[in-house]
Amino acid sequence: MSARSNSKQSGTATSGFDWLDVALVLGGVLLLYYVVPMVSLFVSVPAGDVLARMANPTVVDSATTSLLSATITTVVATLFGLPLAYWLARTDGAVAKVVLAFVVLPLVLPPTVGGIVLLTVFGPGSPLGDAAIAAGVPLTRSLAGVVLAQLFVASPFVVVTGKAAFESVDQTLEHASRSLGKSRLTTARRVTLPLAGPGILAGVTLAFARAIGEFGATMMLAYYPRTMPVQIWVAFIELGLDNAYPVAILLVLIAAAALLILNTAAANPWE
Amino acid sequence: MTLDLARLRKAYGQFDFGPVDLTVDDEVLAVLGPSGSGKTTLLSLIAGITSPDSGSIRLADRALVGVPLEDRRVGMVFQEGALFPHMTVRENVEYAATTGDRVDELVALLELDDVLDRTPPTLSGGERQRVALARTLATDPDVLLLDEPLSSLDAPIRRRLRDELHGLFASLDIPVLYVTHDQRTATALGDRIAIVRDGALEQVGTPSAVLTRPTSRFVARFTGTENVFDATVTDRTADGATVQFGGVQLQTTTADVAQSAVTVCIHPSRVDVEAPYVADGDRTANAVSGTVTRWLNEGSEYRVDVDVDAGPLTLTASVRPPTFDRLALERGTAVQVLVPEASIHLIPGGE
Numbered sequence: 001m002s003a004r005s006n007s008k009q010s011g012t013a014t015s016g017f018d019w020l021d022v023a024l025v026l027g028g029v030l031l032l033y034y035v036v037p038m039v040s041l042f043v044s045v046p047a048g049d050v051l052a053r054m055a056n057p058t059v060v061d062s063a064t065t066s067l068l069s070a071t072i073t074t075v076v077a078t079l080f081g082l083p084l085a086y087w088l089a090r091t092d093g094a095v096a097k098v099v100l101a102f103v104v105l106p107l108v109l110p111p112t113v114g115g116i117v118l119l120t121v122f123g124p125g126s127p128l129g130d131a132a133i134a135a136g137v138p139l140t141r142s143l144a145g146v147v148l149a150q151l152f153v154a155s156p157f158v159v160v161t162g163k164a165a166f167e168s169v170d171q172t173l174e175h176a177s178r179s180l181g182k183s184r185l186t187t188a189r190r191v192t193l194p195l196a197g198p199g200i201l202a203g204v205t206l207a208f209a210r211a212i213g214e215f216g217a218t219m220m221l222a223y224y225p226r227t228m229p230v231q232i233w234v235a236f237i238e239l240g241l242d243n244a245y246p247v248a249i250l251l252v253l254i255a256a257a258a259l260l261i262l263n264t265a266a267a268n269p270w271e
Numbered sequence: 272m273t274l275d276l277a278r279l280r281k282a283y284g285q286f287d288f289g290p291v292d293l294t295v296d297d298e299v300l301a302v303l304g305p306s307g308s309g310k311t312t313l314l315s316l317i318a319g320i321t322s323p324d325s326g327s328i329r330l331a332d333r334a335l336v337g338v339p340l341e342d343r344r345v346g347m348v349f350q351e352g353a354l355f356p357h358m359t360v361r362e363n364v365e366y367a368a369t370t371g372d373r374v375d376e377l378v379a380l381l382e383l384d385d386v387l388d389r390t391p392p393t394l395s396g397g398e399r400q401r402v403a404l405a406r407t408l409a410t411d412p413d414v415l416l417l418d419e420p421l422s423s424l425d426a427p428i429r430r431r432l433r434d435e436l437h438g439l440f441a442s443l444d445i446p447v448l449y450v451t452h453d454q455r456t457a458t459a460l461g462d463r464i465a466i467v468r469d470g471a472l473e474q475v476g477t478p479s480a481v482l483t484r485p486t487s488r489f490v491a492r493f494t495g496t497e498n499v500f501d502a503t504v505t506d507r508t509a510d511g512a513t514v515q516f517g518g519v520q521l522q523t524t525t526a527d528v529a530q531s532a533v534t535v536c537i538h539p540s541r542v543d544v545e546a547p548y549v550a551d552g553d554r555t556a557n558a559v560s561g562t563v564t565r566w567l568n569e570g571s572e573y574r575v576d577v578d579v580d581a582g583p584l585t586l587t588a589s590v591r592p593p594t595f596d597r598l599a600l601e602r603g604t605a606v607q608v609l610v611p612e613a614s615i616h617l618i619p620g621g622e
Binding site (some may be wrong): 170171172175176177178179180181182183184190191193194 | 351
């Protein structure tokens with residue numbers, strides 16, 4: 001018994017490597033796994049080729065659809081998400097926990113399942129879906145459908161990140177503002193929002209990034225008009241991998257811009 | 272302006288606040304109590320940060336319960352100042368002020384000229400509290416509430432700001448409630464002191480009344496009376512009584528206690544320590560001989576424990592440094608403790 005534990009100890013002592021080195025090696029492998037494909041994507045096609053294909057109408061159309069829909073989604077998510085984020089930040093108890101669980105659900109749900117769930121409410125054959133078609137604003141195979149799909153998967157980022165941002169604002173400051181005779185609205189506008197601003201911007205940025213990359217639920221709800229992720233899929237299936245590169249590169253650049261915002265103006269929630 | 276609280280109650284899980292009845296005129300009421308006793312709850316209820324379960328709060332002829340925080344005209348200075356960190360000092364004060372003149376006036380009054388363009392995180396603790404006070408006063412409140420504004424400051428700054436506050440409060444003609452757990456701050460600033468214990472008011476009175484005539488053991492101990500003993504009244508005359516405890520018999524001038532079982536309170540600062548058998552001491556004082564067992568240097572005074580020869584009793588006395596040096600006190604020094612008759616306060620009933 002004692003001999004065994006002794007040999008174990010000496011084994012660790014003489015082998016001469018530190019656990020930190022192991023961590024570095026393991027982490028390094030993972031890091032390469034992130035970086036190498038990214039570099040590979042940019043070097044696999046000549047830059048001139050990519051630029052030429054970017055001018056292709058299908059690429060331009062998909063980029064327009066994606067930017068427009070993701071912008072609308074982000075605005076709507078912010079408009080409806082921030083009040084909920086504030087309420088969650090200032091409420092304790094079981095009700096708030098249940099509400100938060102429902103908010104987080106779309107984040108953990110597979111997007112295709114999200115699409116199916118949405119189709120039961122907005123799809124053709126559902127009362128709401130048929131009424132919308134009759135009114136001339138179909139909720140599937142339309143820009144509205146794209147926005148609905150994106151909103152489902154992207155808006156939780158505004159709520160969850162916004163909640164953390166509001167929680168970081170000491171409630172005493174709001175009490176102080178109101179005790180100085182300022183209304184709740186003035187207090188929110190001049191004290192709470194400015195202080196929570198960087199965190200809120202982070203949530204908004206994440207929601208935009210998630211919306212623009214949304215594929216699964218969008219495929220179910222609105223295959224047309226094509227967003228960039230759908231266009232990548234179509235190009236890959238119909239014309240081969242090479243033709244999927246230009247849009248993929250565009251999306252990588254947009255993701256990089258989002259990261260830039262997170263690390264400058266916004267409060268990066270992961271730091 | 273009069274602030275009037277009646278049967279005010281608030282329950283938080285395990286903690287029950289109230290019922291509290293309290294009237295505050297244009298005066299400074301120092302609210303003194305240990306942490307967790309309900310001092311901050313009292314202020315939160317008046318300010319409107321929390322609403323009471325029952326009871327009323329009236330300010331002059333206005334009922335405040337149910338009125339939102341922002342409409343109460345109750346000014347509150349928060350513990351750490353609660354300054355808006357994204358605004359400069361000037362912006363903080365201007366945020367609250369109704370007129371620019373008021374800002375200038377308060378900046379001058381609280382000597383903020385040098386820090387006007389700085390932001391709260393760069394201010395010292397004392398500066399922060401000055402700004403918080405200026406910001407609150409800028410609204411011309413009908414009541415001023417202060418929640419331990421000096422507790423986080425270093426001793427010299429605390430003393431200076433305390434002196435300034437004393438002058439400032441005197442110039443305000445509104446009720447001021449000043450919450451603190453520090454007895455010195457309470458007696459220095461309060462026209463009256465309210466002692467809070469477990470969510471209830473234990474005693475309300477002038478500083479000297481609370482210090483010299485506590486109505487309970489808690490108040491006595493909390494205000495620094497370390498000599499608190501069970502005693503029996505053995506004799507009663509027209510101008511005093513004799514109390515017996517721990518093997519000693521002392522004369523007191525207070526006779527307004529009917530029971531024979533009493534609690535004796537003797538504040539350490541109200542007794543003297545002398546060399547044994549000094550004949551020219553205070554003739555009207557009770558003299559108790561004993562031996563020094565322990566002493567502590569508390570800065571401006573020494574706290575000396577004396578074991579009484581006559582019985583199992585330890586008396587604690589505050590001794591000023593000159594006396595301490597003159598008597599060359601140390602462990603084992605034989606002394607007598609002189610207890611003036613008027614220094615003995617009696618509370619009806621024993622423990």
